Amino acid sequence: MTDAAASPPHQPRRPRRPAWAGRNYTLLAASAFITTLGSHGALIASAFAVLDAGGDAGDVGLVAAARTLFLVVFLLVGGAVADRLPRHHVMVAANALNFLSQGAFALLVLQGEPQLWQMLALSALGGTGQAFFNPAAEGMLMSSVSGEQASRAFALFRMGMSGAAVGGAALGGAMVAALGPGWVLALDAAAFAVAGALRAFLDIGHIAPRAPGSGLLADIRDGWREVVGRPWLWAVIAQFSVVVAVVGAAESVFGPLVARDELGGAGPWGLALGAFGAGTILGGLLMMRWKPQRLLLAGSVAVFSLALPSAALAVPVPLPALVAVMFVSGVTIEIFGVSWITALHQEIPEEKLSRVSAYDWFGSVAMVPLATALAGPAESAFGRSPALWGCAALVVLATAAVLCVPDVRNLRRREPEPVKAGEPSDPAELTPR
Numbered sequence: 001m002t003d004a005a006a007s008p009p010h011q012p013r014r015p016r017r018p019a020w021a022g023r024n025y026t027l028l029a030a031s032a033f034i035t036t037l038g039s040h041g042a043l044i045a046s047a048f049a050v051l052d053a054g055g056d057a058g059d060v061g062l063v064a065a066a067r068t069l070f071l072v073v074f075l076l077v078g079g080a081v082a083d084r085l086p087r088h089h090v091m092v093a094a095n096a097l098n099f100l101s102q103g104a105f106a107l108l109v110l111q112g113e114p115q116l117w118q119m120l121a122l123s124a125l126g127g128t129g130q131a132f133f134n135p136a137a138e139g140m141l142m143s144s145v146s147g148e149q150a151s152r153a154f155a156l157f158r159m160g161m162s163g164a165a166v167g168g169a170a171l172g173g174a175m176v177a178a179l180g181p182g183w184v185l186a187l188d189a190a191a192f193a194v195a196g197a198l199r200a201f202l203d204i205g206h207i208a209p210r211a212p213g214s215g216l217l218a219d220i221r222d223g224w225r226e227v228v229g230r231p232w233l234w235a236v237i238a239q240f241s242v243v244v245a246v247v248g249a250a251e252s253v254f255g256p257l258v259a260r261d262e263l264g265g266a267g268p269w270g271l272a273l274g275a276f277g278a279g280t281i282l283g284g285l286l287m288m289r290w291k292p293q294r295l296l297l298a299g300s301v302a303v304f305s306l307a308l309p310s311a312a313l314a315v316p317v318p319l320p321a322l323v324a325v326m327f328v329s330g331v332t333i334e335i336f337g338v339s340w341i342t343a344l345h346q347e348i349p350e351e352k353l354s355r356v357s358a359y360d361w362f363g364s365v366a367m368v369p370l371a372t373a374l375a376g377p378a379e380s381a382f383g384r385s386p387a388l389w390g391c392a393a394l395v396v397l398a399t400a401a402v403l404c405v406p407d408v409r410n411l412r413r414r415e416p417e418p419v420k421a422g423e424p425s426d427p428a429e430l431t432p433r
Contacts, residue, residue, distance in 0.1 A: 024144040024202050029157055031195035032137070035095075036164035038191030041172020042102065045184035048176050049109045050119060059116055065369055066120045067127035072366050074131035079358020080219035082136035083351060088202035091140065094133035095196030101125035102189035109182035134361050139354035140202065142345040151342040151413075152288045158337055159284025162330075166277035223355030226348070232296055232407035233347075233356070236340065237363035239402040243306060244364045245371035246391040250310040253375035254388055258313045268319050275323040276309075279330020286331065287338040295346075296408045299339030300399060302332035307395035314388035346414055 050060045082090045105122045108114035145153040175184050227234050251273075259269035292298035305328055312325045348356050378387040402408055 022144065024140070025153060025157075027198050027202055028137070028141055028144060029160055031198040032157070033160050033164045034191045034198075035195045036161050037168040037171070038188035040165045040168030041175060041184050042188035044169065044172045045176050045181035045188070046105070046119075046123070049105070049114065049181040049185065050116070052109075052181065053113045053116070053119075055116060062116070063119050063123045066123040067130075068365060068369050070124040070127035071131045071134075072362065072369075074128050075135065075358045075362045075365075076220050076223070076355075077216065078132035079135035079223060079355040079361075080216050081132060082139055082354035082358075083223075084216070084219060086204050087136040087140040087143075087354065088199055088204060090132055090136040091199045091202075092196045094129040094136070095192045095199065097129035098126055098133070099189050099192040099196065101129065102185055102192060106182050106185035106189055109180075109185060135354040135358040138341075138357040138361075139350075142341065142348075142353050143350050145345070150345055151291055151338055154341045154345070155284045155287035155334070155338045158334060158341075159281055159288075162277055162280035162284060162334070166274060166281075169277075170274075219355060223352060223359060226352050226356055227359045230347070230407070231405050232343070232411050235402045235405040235408055236296065236300070237360055239300075239303070239398045241363040241367050242398040243303060243395050245367035246394045247306055247310070248368045249371040249375040250313060250388060250391045253372055254310075254313055254379070254384060254391075257384065258316050262316045263319050263322070268322075271319070272322050272326045276326040276330040279327040279332075280334050281330075282327075283331040283334025284338070287334055291413060292339060293413050294409065294411065295339045295343045295413055296411045297403075299336035299343075300402055300408060302335040302339075303399045304396060305329050305332040307392040310388045310391040310395070314385045314392065342413070343411060347411075 046063060047060045050063050055063075078090075078094075101122045105114070105119065105126075108118055108122075141154075141157065172184055175187075227237065255272075256269055259265060259272075263269065308325045309322075309329055312322050316322070317325070344353070344356065344360075375387070378390070382390070
């Protein structure tokens with residue numbers, strides 16, 4: 001017997017990660033986890049920084065509104081820029097701006113009492129950075145995966161972000177109590193620096209060079225034509241401009257008030273929000289296995305459950321029931337989220353992904369400040385319970401309306417073309433080395 005015959009057959013090494021989780025995807029997921037972890041802690045830290053400086057609840061709202069306002073103002077420009085320039089360059093530049101703004105915010109807080117105008121200006125800079133970052137990041141993510149495993153990749157990515165959001169809020173709250181808000185803001189600035197460094201290694205060799213455009217405004221108009229030319233696209237964006245606004249008002253304004261008056265305070269409300277976060281993680285796990293053929297039909301039907309938290313607060317139901325409702329809502333929003341990004345990945349040309357994502361983001365956030373501002377007057381005019389029932393009704397009506405659009409009901413998942421032998425299965429592998 002020869003030595004070759006006596007030796008055991010060679011066993012190929014098992015890959016450390018799935019074939020669909022290529023280099024770009026891994027860098028995107030790791031960097032997004034880091035910034036999400038830091039940002040959700042920083043949301044708590046910035047609020048307490050305002051309060052510690054002598055501000056009141058109105059000042060906290062102004063600082064938060066400054067970020068949202070500049071996010072909305074620059075989103076469409078950010079989407080056009082991200083489709084015109086290499087997306088990873090836009091992402092790194094936006095991270096650098098967020099690093100500088102959060103670092104300056106942290107320094108002001110650690111040195112003494114920051115002025116309200118300073119916090120407003122730095123919050124506005126942070127929102128501007130996010131306006132350029134979000135469309136570029138979404139376009140980069142969608143261009144970094146391909147094939148039949150795309151929806152699984154999106155589900156895992158969103159699941160990681162949900163876990164980071166829950167962990168970041170919990171860790172941030174504990175660190176604010178132990179160290180103070182300044183150090184938490186400093187850690188968030190460091191998270192942007194680390195994430196920006198990781199994103200600098202993203203590879204875009206698989207993306208075709210951009211054709212010269214006719215101008216930034218022309219690119220924005222081209223993105224608008226892409227949206228209005230697809231009924232399923234503009235219908236869902238319009239739906240979520242209502243849904244996100246009223247759900248945000250119910251959870252950010254009415255939820256804490258109901259918790260204070262009926263449920264025992266901030267602790268029970270924090271438990272309910274934690275249940276929502278846990279639901280999003282389970283929803284991500286579900287969508288890694290389930291591939292609904294009618295993407296938007298499955299996702300839109302799931303959105304009906306987002307009316308349940310407002311209805312539960314309107315009653316109000318006991319805490320165990322509220323926790324269960326929030327958990328179910330967390331699961332179902334991931335069914336929509338993964339179905340939606342899979343539909344965009346399947347239907348939108350790669351060179352227009354960021355512009356379309358910008359309109360999607362714009363629709364989701366543009367009405368949030370208005371809805372939260374009107375929550376208080378609505379409670380005074382109609383009462384808290386009727387206002388919450390109104391929020392629930394608007395979610396149901398907007399979702400029922402979008403299901404009347406045939407393209408929403410009928411858009412089907414397309415099976416990708418089989419990969420030929422010897423061809424790479426991940427787009428990043430097409431990059432010349």
